[in-house]
Amino acid sequence: MKIGDLTELAVRNLREAILRNSLTTLGVAVGVASLVAMLSLGVGLQQFASQRLANSGLFNAIFVASRYNAGEYERRSRQNQPADSSTPARPLDESARREIAGLPNVNEVYPEIRFMTEIRYNDKPYPTMVAGMPDSARTDGAFDGMQGKFFSGPNADETILQIEFAKELSAQPSALIGKDLVLRYAERQALPAQGASKTASAGNRDESSVGGGFSVVPHEEKLRIVGIISTEPEGGFGAFGRSRVFIPLAVAETLSATQVSDLRDVLNGSSKTSSYASLTARVKSPTQVPQVEAAIKGMGFTTFSLLDTTRNLRLFFTVIDLLLGIFGSLALAVATLGIVNTLVMAILERRREIGVFKALGADDRDIKQLFFAEAGVMGLVGGIGGVALGWLIGKGVTLGTNIYLSRQNLPPVNISAVPLWLALGAIAFAIVVSLAAGLYPASRAAHLNPVEALRYE
Amino acid sequence: MSQGNNGVAIHADNVSRHYQMGAALIRAVDDVSLSVGAGEFLALLGSSGSGKSTLLNLLAGLDRPTAGAIVVRGRNLAEMDTHELARYRSLTVGMVFQAFNLLPRMTLEENVELPLRLAEVDRADRAARVREALEHVHLEKRLAHRPSELSGGEQQRAALARALVNRPTILLADEPTGNLDSATGEEIMLLLKSFNQSMGMTIVMVTHERPLAERFAHRIATVADGKLISVTTKPATECNHENR
Numbered sequence: 280m281k282i283g284d285l286t287e288l289a290v291r292n293l294r295e296a297i298l299r300n301s302l303t304t305l306g307v308a309v310g311v312a313s314l315v316a317m318l319s320l321g322v323g324l325q326q327f328a329s330q331r332l333a334n335s336g337l338f339n340a341i342f343v344a345s346r347y348n349a350g351e352y353e354r355r356s357r358q359n360q361p362a363d364s365s366t367p368a369r370p371l372d373e374s375a376r377r378e379i380a381g382l383p384n385v386n387e388v389y390p391e392i393r394f395m396t397e398i399r400y401n402d403k404p405y406p407t408m409v410a411g412m413p414d415s416a417r418t419d420g421a422f423d424g425m426q427g428k429f430f431s432g433p434n435a436d437e438t439i440l441q442i443e444f445a446k447e448l449s450a451q452p453s454a455l456i457g458k459d460l461v462l463r464y465a466e467r468q469a470l471p472a473q474g475a476s477k478t479a480s481a482g483n484r485d486e487s488s489v490g491g492g493f494s495v496v497p498h499e500e501k502l503r504i505v506g507i508i509s510t511e512p513e514g515g516f517g518a519f520g521r522s523r524v525f526i527p528l529a530v531a532e533t534l535s536a537t538q539v540s541d542l543r544d545v546l547n548g549s550s551k552t553s554s555y556a557s558l559t560a561r562v563k564s565p566t567q568v569p570q571v572e573a574a575i576k577g578m579g580f581t582t583f584s585l586l587d588t589t590r591n592l593r594l595f596f597t598v599i600d601l602l603l604g605i606f607g608s609l610a611l612a613v614a615t616l617g618i619v620n621t622l623v624m625a626i627l628e629r630r631r632e633i634g635v636f637k638a639l640g641a642d643d644r645d646i647k648q649l650f651f652a653e654a655g656v657m658g659l660v661g662g663i664g665g666v667a668l669g670w671l672i673g674k675g676v677t678l679g680t681n682i683y684l685s686r687q688n689l690p691p692v693n694i695s696a697v698p699l700w701l702a703l704g705a706i707a708f709a710i711v712v713s714l715a716a717g718l719y720p721a722s723r724a725a726h727l728n729p730v731e732a733l734r735y736e
Numbered sequence: 737m738s739q740g741n742n743g744v745a746i747h748a749d750n751v752s753r754h755y756q757m758g759a760a761l762i763r764a765v766d767d768v769s770l771s772v773g774a775g776e777f778l779a780l781l782g783s784s785g786s787g788k789s790t791l792l793n794l795l796a797g798l799d800r801p802t803a804g805a806i807v808v809r810g811r812n813l814a815e816m817d818t819h820e821l822a823r824y825r826s827l828t829v830g831m832v833f834q835a836f837n838l839l840p841r842m843t844l845e846e847n848v849e850l851p852l853r854l855a856e857v858d859r860a861d862r863a864a865r866v867r868e869a870l871e872h873v874h875l876e877k878r879l880a881h882r883p884s885e886l887s888g889g890e891q892q893r894a895a896l897a898r899a900l901v902n903r904p905t906i907l908l909a910d911e912p913t914g915n916l917d918s919a920t921g922e923e924i925m926l927l928l929k930s931f932n933q934s935m936g937m938t939i940v941m942v943t944h945e946r947p948l949a950e951r952f953a954h955r956i957a958t959v960a961d962g963k964l965i966s967v968t969t970k971p972a973t974e975c976n977h978e979n980r
């Protein structure tokens with residue numbers, strides 16, 4: 280039989296037992312829908328998570344530390360071997376920072392600057408932790424959904440407040456934007472005092488080396504509030520963690536406020552060559568992290584990146600997708616049994632009809648194809664319906680999640696996605712599964728003995 | 737009458753169809769040899785259970801003999817594969833049954849179109865072929881009706897149209913009047929006779945009614961217990977149209 284006649288007859292046969300076949304098709308649709316919903320959640324979650332992670336800036340960051348700070352002494356004294364490579368350990372100083380910044384694919388190299396300080400607003404003191412933000416944070420997405428805007432420039436005397444801190448300052452945090460506050464901090468000055476100003480740029484660290492020590496001088500800096508963020512920016516290895524006031528990194532560096540690491544410099548005797556406790560190198564994309572990391576290691580530093588974590592994360596999501604797929608497939612497997620059942624019933628009912636078909640010249644293959652066509656049509660219709668249904672379920676779950684999130688004052692997320700490949704794949708899968716389900720009934724129908732089917736009772 | 741009497745349409749040669757039922761062997765058809773001439777109207781006469789239908793189904797290619805050969809147009813049905821056998825049923829023979837066997841959910845038009853679909857006849861030609869076949873049985877006005885809306889005689893006429901639509905040369909009828917009253921049965925028999933005469937169609941008709949066989953058939957093959965008892969050419973009283 281020709282394909283047109285086959286589908287015509289198949290559709291009319293399906294319509295003849297419309298209720299039963301609709302229910303069977305609905306079963307397929309529900310099976311496909313559960314599969315699509317599960318996978319769309321898997322895909323959506325993965326997209327959501329990887330986007331969040333990319334935004335977090337965790338995966339294009341390389342944490343650089345001097346080997347001195349990384350237990351190098353301990354290791355060298357314990358075993359009589361040189362540093363783990365031919366390159367000797369070297370201090371993480373200004374020249375190293377410039378050298379790392381000069382490596383290909385490195386966007387930015389910056390130290391972690393964080394210090395305790397006192398904010399004065401409306402003449403009331405508020406002690407808090409201040410962190411310097413690199414300019415790259417502008418695009419990191421850590422500041423997505425902030426009120427106000429990011430620093431107008433890398434050297435702007437501006438600040439961004441964390442919402443909880445802003446609430447402490449004012450009952451109406453959003454009204455703070457545009458207002459000024461005063462930052463009081465302890466300035467580190469070289470000994471002997473060589474000009475007690477903070478006018479010098481980042482180079483003032485070298486000055487401190489002259490005296491082999493420093494003094495701490497209280498200082499003030501007026502800053503304009505330009506933004507308020509509700510989430511805590513991540514920015515790599517908790518560098519900005521638990522800080523509640525953010526200022527441009529370059530500004531923070533010029534302040535040369537006393538930091539935690541200064542004390543360590545003194546203790547390990549390296550203060551004569553003032554160095555950074557650590558630097559963060561931002562690479563253009565996570566894929567370039569390994570090369571850059573190797574280059575920095577080659578320069579004689581210890582590095583750390585989260586690349587291995589992403590690999591594990593990908594594995595995690597593959598396993599999640601697999602599990603979701605298996606659960607989704609279970610419903611489809613049940614639906615498959617529905618198809619088998621429906622078609623086997625149809626054979627029993629249509630025994631005589633099959634006999635007549637054969638008497639009128641139908642081949643075994645015609646009968647087989649007819650049953651296949653019926654299974655295929657159920658698969659196609661069920662597949663299309665299932666994709667639509669699954670998409671709706673995913674949307675529903677996303678909607679529900681977002682209603683919940685908005686109650687918690689959190690930004691909306693999109694955790695469900697039905698990409699074209701998933702939709703088409705699901706429909707194709709439904710057809711293939713339905714045809715497989717039709718395999719046994721079709722061959723049984725084809726081998727029906729027409730003489731017995733037609734015997735007059 | 738173009739085919740004349742000289743050709744042989746079907747030749748059955750020592751044909752048997754045995755069924756093994758546990759220990760018992762049922763000889764539904766047992767060593768039957770029979771020739772049906774082209775353009776002949778042959779009646780297979782016998783009591784119930786004598787093996788008439790089994791023999792007819794063998795001639796129709798719906799069943800295969802356990803022994804022997806059935807030769808049609810130089811080809812042995814017993815040696816054909818299932819696909820060739822299906823083509824044979826589709827194009828060379830037409831069948832009608834006691835139970836009519838129209839498909840209840842299809843209209844007459846669709847029922848008659850079915851053999852055309854199976855024979856992969858062009859869609860464009862089908863409507864005309866269906867109409868022509870229904871005209872032969874005077875049902876052209878009932879195209880859109882379903883079998884349940886027809887009388888028994890009309891249903892059997894529709895079944896005849898369906899058997900004819902692929903223009904076969906052989907018509908095999910299994911008790912075609914068995915479900916009909918005598919007047920309606922007569923109608924059907926007259927149609928068969930006209931197909932035999934005007935189209936030269938070879939007809940093999942199974943019946944258990946001797947008078948019917950004697951009135952319409954050229955020859956009567958009598959079957960009992962699966963065996964061919966006799967083949968008689970009846971006096972040409974009713975058969976005045978026999979080819980000369």
Ligand SMILES: Nc1ncnc2c1ncn2[C@@H]1O[C@H](COP(=O)(O)OP(=O)(O)O)[C@@H](O)[C@H]1O
Nearest residue numbers: 755762764782783784785786787788789790791
């Ligand atoms: N599939 C079968 N299995 C066993 N016996 C069968 C089968 N088909 C027919 N028979 C037997 O073969 C004999 C002839 O049957 P059938 O050809 O239908 O007779 P008729 O048409 O002359 O009434 C009967 O005894 C019947 O029981």
Ligand SMILES: [Mg+2]
Nearest residue numbers: 788789790910
């Ligand atoms: Mg019979």
